[in-house]
Amino acid sequence: EVQLVQSGAEVKRPGESLKIFCKASGYSFTNYWFGWVRQMPGKGLEWMGIIYPGDSDTRYSPSFEGQVTISVDKSISTAYLQWRSLKASDSAIYYCATGPQVYFDTWGQGTLVTVSP
Amino acid sequence: EIVLTQSPGTLSLSPGERGTLSCRASQTISTSYLAWYQQKPGQAPRLLIYGTSRRATGIPDRFSGSGSGTDFTLTISRLEPEDSAVYYCQNYVTSIFTFGGGTKVEIK
Numbered sequence: 001e002v003q004l005v006q007s008g009a010e011v012k013r014p015g016e017s018l019k020i021f022c023k024a025s026g027y028s029f030t031n032y033w034f035g036w037v038r039q040m041p042g043k044g045l046e047w048m049g050i051i052y053p054g055d056s057d058t059r060y061s062p063s064f065e066g067q068v069t070i071s072v073d074k075s076i077s078t079a080y081l082q083w084r085s086l087k088a089s090d091s092a093i094y095y096c097a098t099g100p101q102v103y104f105d106t107w108g109q110g111t112l113v114t115v116s117p
Numbered sequence: 118e119i120v121l122t123q124s125p126g127t128l129s130l131s132p133g134e135r136g137t138l139s140c141r142a143s144q145t146i147s148t149s150y151l152a153w154y155q156q157k158p159g160q161a162p163r164l165l166i167y168g169t170s171r172r173a174t175g176i177p178d179r180f181s182g183s184g185s186g187t188d189f190t191l192t193i194s195r196l197e198p199e200d201s202a203v204y205y206c207q208n209y210v211t212s213i214f215t216f217g218g219g220t221k222v223e224i225k
Contacts, residue, residue: 035214037162045154045162045205047214059212062118095161102209103152105173107161 002026004096004108011114012086019082020111022096029077030054035104036070036081037095048094050101051079086115119143121206121217129223136193138220140206145186150209153182153191156219157202165204166191198224 007021022034035050049060053072060070069082079096094111097104120143130136140151153166164173166182169189179194193200201224206217 037216044203044219045156045207045216047207047216050212050214061213097162099164102150103164103167103207104154104162105164105167107163110161 002098002106004098004106006094006096006108006111009112009114011116014088014115014117015085016115017082017084018086018113019080020094020113022079022081022108024077024079024098027098029072030074032098033101034070034072034079035097036068036079037097037104038064038092039095039110040092045095048081053077053079086113088115088117091115118213119146119208119210119215121208121215123204123206123217123220125220126218127221127223129225130196131225132196132198134196136196136200136222138191138193138204138222140184140189140191140217142187142189142208146208146210148185151182151184151189152207152209154205154207155200155202156205162205193222196222196224200224 003025005023030053033050036048038046048064049070051058051070072079096108099105122141124139148169151169154162156162170182181192183190203219203221205219208215
């Protein structure tokens with residue numbers, strides 16, 4: 001069974017750094033694109049970026065370029081989403097997802113990030 | 118950048134009725150790159166339709182997709198109470214994904 005399991009909820013202060021993860025199992029991790037999607041409270045889905053674990057080819061949404069870093073560790077089939085300096089506006093649920101390049105057919109359960117003074 | 122506009126914002130229907138959800142693109146897109154997702158409260162999104170009209174694994178046949186050019190439709194032929202959710206369309210082009218704003222389906 002293809003499964004994505006994300007790290008647990010985080011509570012952080014503005015200015016702090018954060019790295020959340022998404023561990024994949026049940027399929028060949030390096031053969032499918034991996035994406036991150038943001039959902040702010042009560043809002044819709046926003047695509048942040050994708051990475052191809054096979055060669056770490058990474059593409060970012062213009063809205064998130066320079067704001068976050070997406071990476072993978074092939075040895076443990078895990079993808080990461082990282083912030084250097086969080087803002088209150090980064091409070092959201094973050095989903096990882098995987099699939100063929102053009103759509104996502106498997107999703108993680110989501111990681112709630114709360115940034116508050 | 119392609120913008121996807123979904124309508125209506127909210128659709129309120131009774132069980133057994135037919136629901137028609139629209140997704141309009143700001144420019145012509147490939148039918149291969151249009152997908153639909155369902156998201157229920159407190160849950161992650163679930164892929165319903167990809168390639169405009171292909172049902173994902175395990176999706177009931179009451180869900181169907183159609184369209185071309187700039188106009189795409191998700192149809193739920195006979196609404197059931199468990200279809201209450203927000204539905205999003207999504208496009209892919211040149212390494213950029215875009216989601217529509219969503220249509221909330223309420224079951225009376």
